[in-house]
Amino acid sequence: MTGSDYVLEAEGLTKQFRGFYAVNGVNLKVRRGSIHALIGPNGAGKTTVFNLLTKFLDPTSGRILYNGEDITRSGSAAIARKGMVRSFQISAVFPQLTTLENVRVALQQPTGLTHKFWKAEKVLDSMNEQAMGLLEAVGLQDFARVHAGELPYGRKRSLEIATTLALDPEFMLLDEPTAGMAHEDVSRISALIKRVSKDRTILLVEHNLSVVSDLSDTITVLQRGEILVEGDYETLTNNPDVREAYMGTGHA
Amino acid sequence: MTAAKENTQTMSTGQKISNALSDRRVHLAGFGVGILLIAIAPYLGLYPIYLMKLLCFALFAFAFNLLLGFVGLLSFGHAAFFGMASYISAHTIKVWGFTPELGVAAGTLVACVLGLAFGSLAIRQRGIYFAMITLALAQMVYFFALQAPFTHGEDGIQGVPRGELFGFIDLSQTMNLYYFVMAVFILGFFIIYRAIHSPFGQILKAVRENESRVTSLGYNVTALKVGAFTLSATITGLAGATKAVVFQSATLTDVHWSMSGEVVLMTLLGGMGTVLGPLFGAGIIVTLQDYLAGMGSWVTVITGTIFVVCVLTFRRGVVGELTRMLRIHS
Numbered sequence: 001m002t003g004s005d006y007v008l009e010a011e012g013l014t015k016q017f018r019g020f021y022a023v024n025g026v027n028l029k030v031r032r033g034s035i036h037a038l039i040g041p042n043g044a045g046k047t048t049v050f051n052l053l054t055k056f057l058d059p060t061s062g063r064i065l066y067n068g069e070d071i072t073r074s075g076s077a078a079i080a081r082k083g084m085v086r087s088f089q090i091s092a093v094f095p096q097l098t099t100l101e102n103v104r105v106a107l108q109q110p111t112g113l114t115h116k117f118w119k120a121e122k123v124l125d126s127m128n129e130q131a132m133g134l135l136e137a138v139g140l141q142d143f144a145r146v147h148a149g150e151l152p153y154g155r156k157r158s159l160e161i162a163t164t165l166a167l168d169p170e171f172m173l174l175d176e177p178t179a180g181m182a183h184e185d186v187s188r189i190s191a192l193i194k195r196v197s198k199d200r201t202i203l204l205v206e207h208n209l210s211v212v213s214d215l216s217d218t219i220t221v222l223q224r225g226e227i228l229v230e231g232d233y234e235t236l237t238n239n240p241d242v243r244e245a246y247m248g249t250g251h252a
Numbered sequence: 253m254t255a256a257k258e259n260t261q262t263m264s265t266g267q268k269i270s271n272a273l274s275d276r277r278v279h280l281a282g283f284g285v286g287i288l289l290i291a292i293a294p295y296l297g298l299y300p301i302y303l304m305k306l307l308c309f310a311l312f313a314f315a316f317n318l319l320l321g322f323v324g325l326l327s328f329g330h331a332a333f334f335g336m337a338s339y340i341s342a343h344t345i346k347v348w349g350f351t352p353e354l355g356v357a358a359g360t361l362v363a364c365v366l367g368l369a370f371g372s373l374a375i376r377q378r379g380i381y382f383a384m385i386t387l388a389l390a391q392m393v394y395f396f397a398l399q400a401p402f403t404h405g406e407d408g409i410q411g412v413p414r415g416e417l418f419g420f421i422d423l424s425q426t427m428n429l430y431y432f433v434m435a436v437f438i439l440g441f442f443i444i445y446r447a448i449h450s451p452f453g454q455i456l457k458a459v460r461e462n463e464s465r466v467t468s469l470g471y472n473v474t475a476l477k478v479g480a481f482t483l484s485a486t487i488t489g490l491a492g493a494t495k496a497v498v499f500q501s502a503t504l505t506d507v508h509w510s511m512s513g514e515v516v517l518m519t520l521l522g523g524m525g526t527v528l529g530p531l532f533g534a535g536i537i538v539t540l541q542d543y544l545a546g547m548g549s550w551v552t553v554i555t556g557t558i559f560v561v562c563v564l565t566f567r568r569g570v571v572g573e574l575t576r577m578l579r580i581h582s
């Protein structure tokens with residue numbers, strides 16, 4: 001019942017900031033191969049859960065298992081190398097590198113080239129084709145040589161997804177990938193997430209409920225750091241607590 | 253987003269590719285001209301000793317800029333590597349009878365080890381705390397240099413023989429020494445230039461721009477930074493060790509905290525994060541010091557004033573502002 005069914009299992013995950021519980025006793029299981037959405041009002045603790053799972057924050061208490069392995073004490077970089085890669089809510093690109101170079105930063109990681117300070121950066125050109133493929137997947141092929149800092153906001157988010165995908169992660173955590181995007185960008189990203197979910201697991205924080213209902217197999221609703229309810233979209237829309245706590249607040 | 257906007261961005265894509273290509277060619281041409289200029293500078297009426305001092309400090313500033321400009325780390329303890337390497341080089345040549353190249357290598361090696369140790373201790377600190385820890389560690393090296401017998405305290409190591417390079421090139425001939433220093437400078441410069449433009453340098457730039465993102469992509473950022481710190485310390489050592497051969501001495505000045513401050517000044521004046529900025533910064537400071545040598549402590553006041561004026565009027569440094577102006581006009 002462990003390992004094989006669930007990519008991720010968090011037990012009693014808790015984070016306290018100066019006496020305030022941002023995340024409190026969260027038990028979260030993410031089924032292998034599924035798209036699992038984490039929703040909830042602003043300040044519910046969704047980003048903090050991401051930070052805990054990827055060890056950008058140390059949990060006050062609780063346990064995290066990734067593929068059955070206890071990663072509660074692992075470092076962020078080590079977790080990424082195991083195949084669990086996150087994106088950030090606040091756009092995280094490398095502004096002074098080109099769009100192509102941004103993706104190559106990720107492609108370079110598994111190659112073992114990184115410590116080679118005596119090699120010319122031309123060796124990285126061998127990744128250009130793969131990087132272009134990833135840029136095409138998110139519709140950025142025409143911007144390959146543009147500095148990432150010059151991209152409009154929505155395209156920065158697309159670039160971030162391309163960079164995350166470049167690691168071909170088994171488990172991908174996306175923090176509000178469509179926030180601030182224009183409508184047509186939202187549908188492109190939503191379609192992209194669906195497409196790349198074929199051979200991986202995705203945990204998604206998302207405010208856009210039509211995206212959530214479109215994509216998610218399972219939805220967990222977080223409120224004030226605690227899980228309010230979990231289920232598929234159908235179950236949730238019929239749940240009076242959810243209606244009041246979440247959908248009633250005008251997010252729909 | 254409108255179609256028109258997409259169009260301008262696509263156009264600038266083509267432009268950027270040609271820019272990148274010409275960049276590489278411009279760099280190569282620039283290096284050729286630069287090497288030629290350094291080679292003939294003594295015949296243009298510039299004093300070799302002044303030029304050699306300039307080359308040593310420029311190399312020091314290049315090494316420092318690798319850290320400040322390309323990783324975003326402000327070390328305030330680089331005098332430790334510069335000064336310690338100069339002591340080791342002076343001591344091994346004078347007392348142990350090393351040939352100059354071996355003495356310089358020994359000094360550089362010690363700076364490398366010291367850099368690895370200091371880097372590992374300091375790197376987890378951020379911003380001003382990082383600067384403070386490096387300063388504290390460097391002060392320990394200063395007190396070591398003040399107390400250890402082989403450094404001769406206030407007197408320093410004096411009268412270091414220039415000796416014979418590889419055992420047969422007489423470095424007491426000024427021009428031989430000059431071309432030796434030039435070779436060291438070019439070697440050090442190319443190591444740094446290559447490091448900046450390597451797969452390693454690429455990730456350093458990414459770290460400078462978004463450290464968490466680099467971590468989230470699976471990189472051990474701490475190890476990368478320690479690597480960059482060690483490389484910077486090593487080249488700093490190369491510069492300090494060579495300076496000891498040029499001036500035939502090693503003194504407390506080289507290991508004093510004000511030396512750490514001087515290299516910050518050079519880098520900021522010239523333009524941090526630009527490849528050639530440190531050379532100009534070092535040029536300005538070394539020239540000023542030479543011209544104002546007779547004015548005693550006024551030198552500090554004047555360089556300080558110039559620094560403040562520069563920071564207020566052109567923040568990107570000399571080279572940074574020049575490139576910006578060229579970009580605007582092209």
Ligand SMILES: Nc1ncnc2c1ncn2[C@@H]1O[C@H](COP(=O)(O)OP(=O)(O)O)[C@@H](O)[C@H]1O
Pocket residue numbers: 017022040041042043044045046047048049
């Ligand atoms: N580093 C931190 N220090 C103190 N409080 C924090 C920190 N990070 C998040 N919080 C608080 O924790 C709560 C949850 O934040 P967050 O996880 O960002 O919510 P969400 O992503 O669901 O909008 C908020 O009240 C926020 O202010």
Ligand SMILES: [Mg+2]
Pocket residue numbers: 046047048089
């Ligand atoms: Mg959030």
